[in-house]
Amino acid sequence: MSAAREARLPPATLDAIEAEAWTLLEAGGRSFRAPFHSGQIASIGADGPNVRTVILRGADAAGRRIWCHTDRRSPKFAELAADPRVAWTLYDEGSRLQFRAWGHARLHHDDAVADERWAATVLNSRRVYQVQDAPGSTSAVPTAGTPPELDDSRWTIDFSERGRAHFAVVETVVHRLEALYLHHAGHRRASFRYGADGHRTAADWRVP
Numbered sequence: 144m145s146a147a148r149e150a151r152l153p154p155a156t157l158d159a160i161e162a163e164a165w166t167l168l169e170a171g172g173r174s175f176r177a178p179f180h181s182g183q184i185a186s187i188g189a190d191g192p193n194v195r196t197v198i199l200r201g202a203d204a205a206g207r208r209i210w211c212h213t214d215r216r217s218p219k220f221a222e223l224a225a226d227p228r229v230a231w232t233l234y235d236e237g238s239r240l241q242f243r244a245w246g247h248a249r250l251h252h253d254d255a256v257a258d259e260r261w262a263a264t265v266l267n268s269r270r271v272y273q274v275q276d277a278p279g280s281t282s283a284v285p286t287a288g289t290p291p292e293l294d295d296s297r298w299t300i301d302f303s304e305r306g307r308a309h310f311a312v313v314e315t316v317v318h319r320l321e322a323l324y325l326h327h328a329g330h331r332r333a334s335f336r337y338g339a340d341g342h343r344t345a346a347d348w349r350v351p
């Protein structure tokens with residue numbers, strides 16, 4: 144088995160697991176090369192749960208928060224505006240480690256948080272915010288949704304600013320975090336709860 148696929152040995156203590164979890168989430172939020180750079184985020188829609196893959200755009204261990212970016216016209220944005228309860232799952236196949244997080248979403252669109260994150264967004268990531276019709280709209284033809292004038296010669300940082308109106312940041316304030324380590328010597332599962340100010344209110348081992 145290659146080293147990359149070697150299952151991660153679970154740390155021995157709850158404190159060590161929690162520290163590792165937040166370190167890995169912060170690293171995943173910083174780099175597309177790191178594990179946990181993407182995960183799934185679930186919201187509650189009119190017809191029930193809705194889950195989809197997103198890029199983890201940041202994590203803050205001290206504040207117990209994780210972030211993703213989205214189009215403000217997307218169904219997920221409307222769902223989270225109507226019901227901010229949100230759940231995440233992130234899995235790294237290399238280390239066979241899963242994180243689950245539950246919390247509430249704070250949506251940023253017309254504020255300094257969104258401005259700051261938009262300014263830090265690289266040109267290529269801005270392309271998706273150019274779609275003319277809302278994500279999920281029907282189309283009579285196969286389409287990327289971007290305007291016809293958006294060819295590579297026009298794709299400049301100035302042009303990309305048109306996407307700012309559609310850009311939104313989903314900040315998840317984490318109330319509960321779970322780590323599951325799959326390991327041949329015995330799986331390990333640990334659960335952590337956080338109060339409104341981010342301080343830890345509980346830490347427990349769970350039966351995997």
Ligand SMILES: Cc1cc2nc3c(=O)[nH]c(=O)nc-3n(C[C@H](O)[C@H](O)[C@H](O)COP(=O)(O)O)c2cc1C
Pocket residue numbers: 181193194195196197198199211212213214217218219220278279
């Ligand atoms: C690898 C991958 C990464 C994605 N990252 C994002 C993302 O960061 N933000 C986002 O809104 N959608 C992202 N998507 C698309 C979503 O999974 C989803 O299809 C889209 O946002 C529509 O979701 P909604 O209709 O529930 O709002 C990603 C999809 C994949 C496959």
